[in-house]
Amino acid sequence: MTAPAVELRGVSVHFGRTVALRELDLVVGRGEALALLGPSGSGKSTALKAVAGFVRPHSGRVLLSGVDVTDAPPHRRGLGVVVQNYALFPHMRVADNVAFGLRARRMPRREVEQRVTEVLAMVGMADYRRRYPRELSGGQQQRVAIARALAIRPPVLLLDEPLSALDAALREEMLAELLRLRRELPDTAMVYVTHDQGEALALADRVAVMRDARLVEVGPTAQLYHRPRAEFTASFLGAANLLPVELVAAAPEGSDGSDGTVRADGLATVRLAGAELRAEPTGPLPAGTPVALGVRPHRVEVRADAGLPARLLGVQWRGTGFRLELELDDGSRLRADVSTVDGLPAVGERVGVSIPDGCPLVPAGAGA
Ligand SMILES: Nc1ncnc2c1ncn2[C@@H]1O[C@H](COP(=O)(O)OP(=O)(O)OP(=O)(O)O)[C@@H](O)[C@H]1O
Numbered sequence: 001m002t003a004p005a006v007e008l009r010g011v012s013v014h015f016g017r018t019v020a021l022r023e024l025d026l027v028v029g030r031g032e033a034l035a036l037l038g039p040s041g042s043g044k045s046t047a048l049k050a051v052a053g054f055v056r057p058h059s060g061r062v063l064l065s066g067v068d069v070t071d072a073p074p075h076r077r078g079l080g081v082v083v084q085n086y087a088l089f090p091h092m093r094v095a096d097n098v099a100f101g102l103r104a105r106r107m108p109r110r111e112v113e114q115r116v117t118e119v120l121a122m123v124g125m126a127d128y129r130r131r132y133p134r135e136l137s138g139g140q141q142q143r144v145a146i147a148r149a150l151a152i153r154p155p156v157l158l159l160d161e162p163l164s165a166l167d168a169a170l171r172e173e174m175l176a177e178l179l180r181l182r183r184e185l186p187d188t189a190m191v192y193v194t195h196d197q198g199e200a201l202a203l204a205d206r207v208a209v210m211r212d213a214r215l216v217e218v219g220p221t222a223q224l225y226h227r228p229r230a231e232f233t234a235s236f237l238g239a240a241n242l243l244p245v246e247l248v249a250a251a252p253e254g255s256d257g258s259d260g261t262v263r264a265d266g267l268a269t270v271r272l273a274g275a276e277l278r279a280e281p282t283g284p285l286p287a288g289t290p291v292a293l294g295v296r297p298h299r300v301e302v303r304a305d306a307g308l309p310a311r312l313l314g315v316q317w318r319g320t321g322f323r324l325e326l327e328l329d330d331g332s333r334l335r336a337d338v339s340t341v342d343g344l345p346a347v348g349e350r351v352g353v354s355i356p357d358g359c360p361l362v363p364a365g366a367g368a
Contacts, residue, residue: 003066
């Protein structure tokens with residue numbers, strides 16, 4: 001079996017008294033794209049720097065293709081690195097920026113030429129090789145930075161918020177470019193640091209959610225989106241409403257459902273504001289722990305006449321639709337995204353809310 005592209009084993013990083021990363025275990029397969037997703041200060045960049053060799057772990061090991069590189073300097077790790085502010089050499093032309101790592105490796109001149117041409121074409125910058133970085137737009141500089149990182153044909157490309165300095169339209173364009181690059185380079189693993197869930201969902205095969213220097217949850221992107229195990233994941237990835245519910249009938253561990261507590265489809269029954277709903281436990285729900293139902297705003301239906309009784313607290317127009325703020329009769333607040341407010345009463349009036357069966361059920365406070 002081939003070794004994974006990247007392996008972090010119990011990696012902790014301290015900066016003075018600050019613990020920036022706490023015993024992180026993470027594996028990235030060959031050719032796999034993993035997004036490190038989390039709020040500011042959660043330790044994402046520190047994890048990436050530990051892989052790159054820019055910070056020294058306090059404890060734990062870093063392996064690349066099965067080789068322990070914990071003590072190796074960055075330039076001996078053979079990785080491609082792209083950071084948020086491009087960091088091109090300002091006094092060098094585009095072609096020389098891209099050739100830098102190849103020359104440092106003493107690659108013959110002709111091959112350097114070929115490789116520079118190849119990677120600049122790959123990022124759509126073939127016509128800009130004689131420009132200086134200051135003569136390029138932000139998006140173009142970032143393309144050159146990616147070309148420079150790819151020039152050495154690294155087995156792993158590390159990207160730290162590569163789109164965060166770009167405006168919204170350019171971000172979209174670059175995201176599409178990165179997706180195309182992924183298809184062109186199926187053997188290159190990517191570790192992608194972002195706080196933007198949209199980027200993580202679009203690019204990653206798997207997502208690792210981080211919070212307060214810890215890994216909260218890691219799994220295939222769609223699984224984390226649809227079946228988060230932690231409350232924090234549900235709220236961060238897809239901005240779910242987290243509604244405290246009462247568990248009426250759950251799956252006892254090892255139950256096949258024959259005792260009548262769970263139906264054959266594995267859904268549990270919960271009570272929300274006096275009504276019963278069916279929900280999907282995404283992991284064990286230890287007896288007696290409070291549980292929360294993760295309901296994404298676009299799955300909430302609001303009508304004038306039917307459903308759970310609620311009050312409409314506010315309406316925001318968002319161009320593509322409306323975001324409603326609601327309060328159920330038990331006091332829980334929730335957001336709903338709807339395409340029209342036709343037929344709904346005014347703010348302050350009573351409405352009916354319906355929540356579909358099958359929403360994920362998580363232990364309240366998990367991942368906190
Ligand atoms: N060189 C440093 N010296 C001291 N503290 C640091 C250093 N680098 C990071 N930290 C601290 O370590 C913690 C994790 O930082 P890190 O940059 O990994 O977070 P992040 O999740 O990447 O955040 P952001 O999205 O804001 O970049 C933070 O509390 C940060 O202040």
